[in-house]
Amino acid sequence: MMNASQSLPIGKRLTFRILLTTLIGLALTLAAIAYTLLLSWQLEGGGAAINEAGSLRMRSYRLAIELEQSIGKPQAVSRVAQSLAEYDRTLADLQAGDAKRPLFLPVTASIRKQMREVQKDWQQHIRVGAQNVMQETDPVRQQAVLAEYVQKLPDFVESINQLVSLVEVELAEKTTWLRLCQTALIFMSLAASVALLYLLYLWIVGPVTRMQAGIARMSKDDLSVRLPIETEDEFGVLAQAFNQMADRVQTVHRTLEDRVSEKTAKLQAQNHEISTLYETAGFLARPNAIEELCRGFLQRIMQRIHADGGTVRILDNKSDHLHITVHEGISEQMIEEEHCIKTNDCLCGAATHSGIVLVRDFRQLNQQRRYRCQEEGFFSLAVFQILAREQVIGSFSLHFANERVISGEERRLLETLGKNLGSAIENQRLIAKEKEFAVSQERNLLAQGLHDSIAQGLNFLNLQVQMLEDSLRRNDVEEIKDIAPLLRAGVEESYEDVRELLLNFRTRLQDSNLESEMRNVVNKFQRQTGVHGEIQLAGSGAPLAPEQQLQVLFILQEALSNVRKHAHASNVKVVVANERDFSLTVTDDGAGFNLDRVHEKGDAHVGLRIMQERAERLSASFGIHSQPGGGTTITLQLPRQERLVA
Template identity: 75%
Template sequence: MNVKQGVGAQVIPIGKRLTFRILLMTAIGLLLTLAAIAYTLLLSWQLEGGGAAINEAGSLRMRSYRLVQLIGHPMPEYSAPRELAEFDRVLQDLQQGDPRRPLFLPQTEAIRAQARQVDEVWENLMRPELEQVMRLAEGEKKQQALDIYLKKLPSFVDSINRLVSLVEVELAEKTTWLRLCQTALIFMSLAASVALLYLLYLWIVGPVTRMRAGIAKMSQDELDVRLPIESEDEFGVLAQAFNQMADHVQGVHRTLEERVLEKTAKLQAQNHEMSTLYEIAGFLAGPHAIEELCRGFLHRIMLRMHADGGTVRILDKHSDNMHITVHEGVPDHMIEQEHCIKKDDCLCGAATQQGVILVRDFRMLDQQKRYRCAEEGYVSLAVFQIMARDQVLGTFSLHFLKERLVTAEERRLLETLGKNLGAAIENQRLIAKEKEFAVSHERNLLAQGLHDSIAQGLNFLNLQVQMLDDALKRGDLVEIADISPLLRAGVQESYEDVRELLLNFRTRLQDSNLEGEMRNVVAKFQRQTGVHATIDFRGNGARLAPEQQLQVLFILQEALSNVRKHAQAGQVKVEVENERDFSLRVMDDGAGFAMEDAQSKGDGHVGLRIMQERAQRLSAQFDIQSQRGQGTMILLRLERTERMVA
């Protein structure tokens, strides 16, 4: 069972979720704490307001006696009317309260009644008497009125004292409640901490400890360990998932050896497949002929697949014939019958259109149709295409004397190897065409060289021989004496041309040392002709590729050959500059020629055309500059974009 699916499929009710319980416990504790704090703040505020009320009520006693003193003995900084107004203000604050200070009387019935009594006594008895005293002038009547006020004053002060006493008693009770509330907060904090620790242990620490112990036992290969499911919260789900995982691990452990053997066998098969692919791909990458490629390929495939026979057939697209190129393990008379057949006459040919053909058992096919493989005793057959660039080049077949099932991995491997064989065959065909083209091109250059030198020399000798024959018939010894040196010179020149051609076409670079070979060519030219020749190398660029070096050397040889034949020069200078671009200059101080004459000769000036064709093979720029009597310069320039890596 999938543990992850088991955990995810179970939905925990919100009331049983651990997160919900923690949040609920936190919210209840927070509300209780806030309520207790709010109540203590209210008590503190009431105590502060009651204390201010006690101070103000106490000041009324002082103000009552101060009024008597101010009436009898006025003072500059105090006046009786002002003090009276201040007395009224304090009394009004006690009645209405002032939240800003704060100042207010406790809201008990006794205190409110006593406050009203103080106010009524002041308004009905004390204030009228005091105002009457203040209106009378100094004299006996004023003194009598003042005495009456003084007699009533102790009773009024007693009422104020009773009010203060009541407020003090009330504030003492509130102070007691404040202390009790603070003490309760302390005990609540302790109880909440203990409860929190207990619940955390019960909900989190205990389950985590049990789960850790279970994991430790599992790590010690005690696969029969299981966790008790004591709750329906997240830890209960985790315990259930742990038990499911333990069941799964225990089940897997029982079949572990079988799985290891299975995986090992599969890994060995994959390694064998990769080694086969690398081995055959390495063989196909070698320089082998097509028949050798097919034979080596077939032999290795048969060993890999344990086949009893096999063939490689190449398709002739022009005639749709299938030709057996190589075979192994197949009877000779079967090869004789099928060495060349139409692609629709057998399964091997049909695979060129249908793709892979696999026959597990010929006995299960249509018995009325003839299968040569079945007639030879083969039971199974596997045919795969040989492909290159999405083109079918042929097929290869594997024959089995016993029933053989080709697996998907083997089929994929054989299809890949068929493409590798096709690419190798196509590469060999391209290499053969390239060699054929190179040989044809060199033969063309050789023919042009023969035409330019030997053919013209032989034509000259033919004319001289005809003239000699006529002179012999006439017995003209003088003409014979004139013709004989010409014949000798013509034969000698033809001999030198042949030697030069052989030298040019036998030229090979030694260790890609272009500079050394060019110096040898210039030195040999100077030694054979007696013409002073120099060569100058400049630059430190990279070496040219061997093919490009050889073409540059041929162009230099052809240029010096033209100087020897036509220039009548006294000095030749060769300059080579090898930087990012490569350039070759061959300059002489000979007779020169008009470019119009060279162009009008066309094929008659074969040497120049040979150099131009070689320059084209290099993808280089080729230029000739010459004037009569001013020598000739041949320029070859190979730009950096056309240089090949050596």
């Protein structure tokens, strides 16, 4: 109906007609009031002019008296001159007028002509006569000139009387006009009131009354009622809309087709929810990596709920941090800022404690607090928990650019899907642990085989035994004495190698706690070798996947083994930085070696080759920095894109 009203031509709109009528009436009223004010102002100015002109008659006679009193008294001349100046100023005010007082003569030709006559008489006769009296020094002559002045004075005063009479006649006419305008304004107000009442009844009261009658009839189940469309304004649009509504109600009342369609639509929506649940559950049951599970889950949910963005966050219970696993429709700036946050730092983290978080409009929240999603341009937010065995392991959020209300059915669906995702993640973690355990078992088997196959050490011992046999045949006791310590040293070295290999191959992470295992390895190295070992752990990044943690631990063990065998070091420092990227650095102050010579040997240096291979399995970069007498530094860098989700 609003659209139909807006499409009406402006000339047919009721609001335009009411506004136009009001403006016309207001303009006429203001014009009448303005004209009466103008007349009042003119009457006031004319009255002041009458007073000033009347005062000229009195001043004329007073000037004659002052001239008579000044005869023979030169000191009285200044007072007469002052009176002449005041007379001139009064005439000038009458001629020019003063809008501030107000004071002005009416602008009729007769009044202006008479004013010029008064000024002419004053300038040519009265003023000149007064000046002649003041200029004469002989008292007798002054009396004669004064008599001549007094003789001309009545004519001048009569001229002033004529001016005053003309002004009074003009003001009387304006007073009559003022009364007529006021009377006309009263009648115009009465006529405008009657016209306004009639128009209100014609435009508003009548259509409203007819519409009320139609609604009353429809409320009594008279569905045949229709309103006449007599105008093309808003009430005509309302009447048309009322008739359309009546037609629809009558149609619905006759058939139940629309109701059946509505029920069918609801059943389709429920079927769509069930199909979404089955489809998502089927996808989560596939043997995908955790990251792929989360990404596929998020894409399906966003498509179903019509979200503009979303994230899946995994909870690290040890540090109470939430780590973004996958995201869609979110800027890299926001991901960089929130890739790792405390659970109490944002709404997504709050959901892990309080359950579901639904934000219909960010503007309704506390604006003193910063909401990164609102800064990103999102209007609404929905956050749900990811549960596994009734334990919160993360949350997933849906971001909407426009206002979005999550219905009860959608809420129940998302809660169920959150539990399904949690179960899928937990299953993948169990599978990863099973793989890690299988690898550990395989390495135990390898350890059993390597127990008797330390090739390098056994080859050395074989040569020494052959030399010993040769010495025994020759009965060379001195040579036997030299060979015996070498055999003992070779046996001890092989024994230590076997023990270390067995220990390394049988190493297994307990509860995926890489930090504690690395501390145990460093402490055990320090106890066995007497070399001072120090480990520094920093960063709040997400934990590595179990298989990656195991490879990192093996690299650390191999690096410490090389220090024990070759470095002859006094101190070893291990630094681990677990941020978005993971890095491991092992530094010793031992003898060091020449890297060029090591590269020339190729695969002869088994320990370095093993560490390099393990780094390649991690898709990590491996580096060695060493120089003779300057110690050795081994670095391992695992970039963020190669990290697996734990």
